Amino acid sequence: MTKPAASAATAKTATQNACKLCNPLGACLAFRGIEKCVPFLHGSQGCATYIRRYLISHYKEPIDIASSNFNEETAVFGGSHNLKLGLKNVSQQYKPEVIGIATTCLSETIGDDVPMILKEYEAIMGGEGQLPAMIFASTPSYSGTHIDGFHAAVRSAVKTFAAEGPKRKLVNLFPGMISPADIRYMKEILTAFGMPFVLLPDYSQTLDGGPWAEYHRIPPGGTPARAIEDTGSASASIEFGSTLESGKSAAGYLEEHFGVPRIHLPLPIGIKATDRFFEALEQLTEKPMPELYEDERRRLVDAYADGHKYVFGRRAFLYGEEDLVISMAAFLSEIGVVPVLCASGGKSGQMKKRLQELVPELDELGIKVREGVDFVDIEHEADELKPDLLIGNSKGFAMSKRHELPLLRIGFPIHDRFGGQRLHHIGYRGTQELFDRIVNTVIEQRQNSSPIGYTYM
Amino acid sequence: MDTHNIALLEGREGQVYEKRQDGPEVEIACDKTSLSGSVSQRACVFCGSRVVLYPVADAIHIVHGPIGCAAYTWDIRGAVSSGPELHRLSFSTDLQEMDVIYGGEKKLYRSLVELIDQYQPKAAFIYSTCIIGLIGDDIEAVCKKVAKEKGIPVMPVHSEGFKGTKKDGYKAACSALMKLIGTGSTEGISNYSINILGEFNLAGEAWIIREYYEKMGIQVVATMTGDGRIDDIRRSHGATLNVVQCSGSMTTLARDMEEKYGIPYIRVSYFGFEDMSKSLYDVAALFPDRPEIMERAKEIVRDEIRKYYPEMQKFKAALTGKKAAIYVGGAFKTFSLIKALRTVGMSVVLAGSQTGNKDDYRRLKEMCDEGTVIVDDSNPVELSKFVLEKEADLLIGGVKERPIAFKLGVGFCDHNHERKIPLAGFVGMYNFAKEVYESVMSPVWQFAPRKGGLK
Numbered sequence A: 001m002t003k004p005a006a007s008a009a010t011a012k013t014a015t016q017n018a019c020k021l022c023n024p025l026g027a028c029l030a031f032r033g034i035e036k037c038v039p040f041l042h043g044s045q046g047c048a049t050y051i052r053r054y055l056i057s058h059y060k061e062p063i064d065i066a067s068s069n070f071n072e073e074t075a076v077f078g079g080s081h082n083l084k085l086g087l088k089n090v091s092q093q094y095k096p097e098v099i100g101i102a103t104t105c106l107s108e109t110i111g112d113d114v115p116m117i118l119k120e121y122e123a124i125m126g127g128e129g130q131l132p133a134m135i136f137a138s139t140p141s142y143s144g145t146h147i148d149g150f151h152a153a154v155r156s157a158v159k160t161f162a163a164e165g166p167k168r169k170l171v172n173l174f175p176g177m178i179s180p181a182d183i184r185y186m187k188e189i190l191t192a193f194g195m196p197f198v199l200l201p202d203y204s205q206t207l208d209g210g211p212w213a214e215y216h217r218i219p220p221g222g223t224p225a226r227a228i229e230d231t232g233s234a235s236a237s238i239e240f241g242s243t244l245e246s247g248k249s250a251a252g253y254l255e256e257h258f259g260v261p262r263i264h265l266p267l268p269i270g271i272k273a274t275d276r277f278f279e280a281l282e283q284l285t286e287k288p289m290p291e292l293y294e295d296e297r298r299r300l301v302d303a304y305a306d307g308h309k310y311v312f313g314r315r316a317f318l319y320g321e322e323d324l325v326i327s328m329a330a331f332l333s334e335i336g337v338v339p340v341l342c343a344s345g346g347k348s349g350q351m352k353k354r355l356q357e358l359v360p361e362l363d364e365l366g367i368k369v370r371e372g373v374d375f376v377d378i379e380h381e382a383d384e385l386k387p388d389l390l391i392g393n394s395k396g397f398a399m400s401k402r403h404e405l406p407l408l409r410i411g412f413p414i415h416d417r418f419g420g421q422r423l424h425h426i427g428y429r430g431t432q433e434l435f436d437r438i439v440n441t442v443i444e445q446r447q448n449s450s451p452i453g454y455t456y457m
Numbered sequence B: 001m002d003t004h005n006i007a008l009l010e011g012r013e014g015q016v017y018e019k020r021q022d023g024p025e026v027e028i029a030c031d032k033t034s035l036s037g038s039v040s041q042r043a044c045v046f047c048g049s050r051v052v053l054y055p056v057a058d059a060i061h062i063v064h065g066p067i068g069c070a071a072y073t074w075d076i077r078g079a080v081s082s083g084p085e086l087h088r089l090s091f092s093t094d095l096q097e098m099d100v101i102y103g104g105e106k107k108l109y110r111s112l113v114e115l116i117d118q119y120q121p122k123a124a125f126i127y128s129t130c131i132i133g134l135i136g137d138d139i140e141a142v143c144k145k146v147a148k149e150k151g152i153p154v155m156p157v158h159s160e161g162f163k164g165t166k167k168d169g170y171k172a173a174c175s176a177l178m179k180l181i182g183t184g185s186t187e188g189i190s191n192y193s194i195n196i197l198g199e200f201n202l203a204g205e206a207w208i209i210r211e212y213y214e215k216m217g218i219q220v221v222a223t224m225t226g227d228g229r230i231d232d233i234r235r236s237h238g239a240t241l242n243v244v245q246c247s248g249s250m251t252t253l254a255r256d257m258e259e260k261y262g263i264p265y266i267r268v269s270y271f272g273f274e275d276m277s278k279s280l281y282d283v284a285a286l287f288p289d290r291p292e293i294m295e296r297a298k299e300i301v302r303d304e305i306r307k308y309y310p311e312m313q314k315f316k317a318a319l320t321g322k323k324a325a326i327y328v329g330g331a332f333k334t335f336s337l338i339k340a341l342r343t344v345g346m347s348v349v350l351a352g353s354q355t356g357n358k359d360d361y362r363r364l365k366e367m368c369d370e371g372t373v374i375v376d377d378s379n380p381v382e383l384s385k386f387v388l389e390k391e392a393d394l395l396i397g398g399v400k401e402r403p404i405a406f407k408l409g410v411g412f413c414d415h416n417h418e419r420k421i422p423l424a425g426f427v428g429m430y431n432f433a434k435e436v437y438e439s440v441m442s443p444v445w446q447f448a449p450r451k452g453g454l455k
Helices: A023-031 A045-059 A072-077 A080-094 A105-110 A114-125 A146-161 A180-192 A225-233 A250-258 A271-285 A291-311 A322-335 A351-358 A375-385 A394-402 A427-449 B045-053 B067-071 B097-102 B105-119 B130-135 B139-150 B166-180 B205-215 B230-234 B247-261 B273-285 B291-319 B331-343 B358-367 B380-389 B402-407 B425-440 B443-447
Strands: A037-042 A098-103 A133-137 A171-174 A197-199 A236-240 A262-265 A315-319 A338-343 A368-370 A389-392 A407-409 B016-018 B059-064 B123-128 B154-157 B193-199 B219-225 B241-244 B265-267 B323-328 B347-353 B373-376 B394-397 B411-414
Touching: A023 A037, A023 A045, A023 A098, A023 A146, A023 B067, A037 A045, A037 A080, A045 B045, A045 B067, A072 A080, A072 B130, A080 A098, A080 A114, A098 A114, A098 A146, A105 B130, A114 A133, A133 A146, A146 A225, A146 A250, A171 A180, A171 A250, A171 A271, A180 A197, A180 A291, A180 A427, A197 A225, A225 A250, A236 A250, A236 A271, A250 A262, A262 A271, A271 A291, A271 A322, A271 A427, A291 A322, A291 A427, A315 A322, A315 A375, A322 A338, A322 A351, A322 A389, A322 A427, A338 A375, A351 A368, A368 A375, A375 A394, A389 A394, A389 A427, A394 A407, A407 A427, B045 B059, B045 B123, B045 B166, B045 B247, B059 B105, B105 B123, B105 B139, B123 B139, B139 B154, B154 B166, B166 B230, B166 B247, B193 B205, B193 B247, B205 B219, B205 B273, B205 B291, B205 B425, B219 B230, B241 B247, B241 B273, B247 B265, B247 B331, B273 B291, B273 B331, B273 B425, B291 B425, B323 B331, B323 B380, B331 B347, B331 B358, B331 B425, B347 B380, B358 B373, B373 B380, B380 B402, B394 B402, B394 B425, B402 B411, B411 B425
Parallel strands: A037 A098, A098 A133, A171 A197, A171 A236, A236 A262, A315 A338, A315 A389, A338 A368, A389 A407, B059 B123, B123 B154, B193 B219, B193 B241, B241 B265, B323 B347, B323 B394, B347 B373, B394 B411
Antiparallel strands: B016 B373
16 A cells, blocks of 8 residues: 655645544434434535445445535525425435434535525425424534534434423433444443433434334434423433533533533543443432443453453554544553554544543653544654554554554444444443453454464463 | 335436336436435535546545545545555545635645645646535646646546536546546557556456456557556557447547547447457457457457356356346446346346436336336435335445345345455456355345344
């Protein structure tokens, strides 16, 4: 493979091999986690198709995303006609209860007033039976990354449906962009606590479901709109994501408008972060941690002991979404792996600060934090920082091959391995799986590079 | 399974046709922009340009716009190179809000200069995305300036996503290539020479094809664009003949070269024994003064078919009577696939494409069996409906069609950009039959609800 940046001159202006995706992708993913919802992109046909292809390659599930399919006239005269026609067609073909509409660079730049167009559409179509509910998220691709689109969509869903009501025994969980397996695990935990909950978005079934006995216009599963309605009367919201500001988040919205307290936590990866999550649940439910999870925790602590020597002092590169990188760094720090580079294509401006809260000895450990980087930047760092392994999505493969470094694939996307949707990352269970995989990555490398080829490790 | 309640969208009726003996003689509607809200399987103008130029391996490809378009096309095709691999890198000007407000020309200029300094490419392709069509950056001027300063061709590709369909993207790519053609020396090019057009070297397919032609004693000047090199493209006007596959994307270029350089072209396909053989014979027939070229073509066909025939019989025995559905990018490919499937005893119950034209569909209608459904610019709902109604055992398509097949308990063969095993050439037909066999005959379908598996 061509090695980037062989010459002394390094291009700084362009982004090379981006370590981020665009805003609308995240919105489409989040909309997939709402029951009977079709994502709809207001822009060119290509945006929807490329994003479908990108998501399908990871989740291996049908992902239909409608598009208003701009043409030259639309760009000149505005997207109102196309949007309305598109909504009508998608309603006819998919019979959705919800349509999740997100913008693109094109519709944002021409300045379409989507909320107004939606109002007009409702006025015109109002007489023709029950219209699907419409959620709107502004997701211009020229600002932020896919993670911003994801949170914007979740917030807009809450904004659209949440209703005020007397507070009840109910907890909201906004876990952020986690895997379908992670979502199932979170639901299992909340169920074990005996606590009624609303988890949003829930694409655990829509993006990792069974075979179809009959054709489904929209895959079964997802958070129902009426459940989202209840989020306004919950006793609290738990929201993961260290850099997620309340002004941009669903829990932030509920706190501000309905007085639902926001419990803001890092993604629970590692024992310490997961303990914090369970403590929050214990407080909210006034129940102790179910024995099942005490057990999981005990096994994890035991595994840490069994495996600690393989990983101590190893140097890892972490890259991906900021919140995932931050929580992974905290986890690695508790097992003695040094995340010598924590990198993200995102640019919240808070990454180092948030990480320092979790890993106060950040500077002493020599952990470098870089926001707004691409894979060429990351690869440059490898020459200097000499990592032992890379941890992140599959897009680090070229770098791992060139540098002969093992790559532990986590998060999204995983386009070159099977089962990315079923990987666990969070809670004691997810941490256990990650720990096992990290230890095995190290062992495998040692075994392969050993001339003796030990059969016991 | 109940699918009769799935109706076609208003405005799409003309693009769906079922062949019936007593049916009305209608022309299939095509060459239309996709219907808003229909969840078309098509992409956009940018996609058309990007797929055609992508395999040029010693040029840098810079996507001018916000990050998405570059991110989603990074290392997207299995187009392999025998040398440089600049095409596998992803470059974007990654426009931000301020750039959209104040214009992106300066950022493009700086990006270009820096990237050219860093990678020393033979040329650069600059793809305009939607937003460039709105903010009005003068890409041509920037390209000219950089070309002059750096001494390499810097080609603007006008591929704003919303300005037409994927086909317009093909045209934009062809016109960028046209600007390169004719700028290199034709020294050393024989009279018995061809360019291979519309072959993208997925999984090394162009190498297979090239070897056949070279064995016949024909010089291959340039492959466009599989394993493509700028210098080869620049001198490709010295070839005697253009041999065009994937006619949807490259016929424009062949026509332009015929007009400007007087190079005739023929359309071929390398899929299936029948079409593969024909594409060797058709080329040989155009060099009648050297009968040994035809002789060697016959030898190749004989040897290759002999090599794969016995195995093919095994596949055929297993697959006879099975039904296939085809939905691919270009209609030309469907012709070959129908023939290839017949070779292994399979019939086609659904055939369609994203970008077929009137002639393509007319021919498709002639080729298809009674009862076959033909679709233009279809979508997941329609495809699922027909796959179920026609009880297909196999779907042939790309990444976006794959989950439809698997959800419904139907075998699948990827005949798109992402294939990792060559499906072109004689060996490709063997690989294709093997892949179809392995998917259709897999024991896993016994558990699919549709096949009576446990729910």
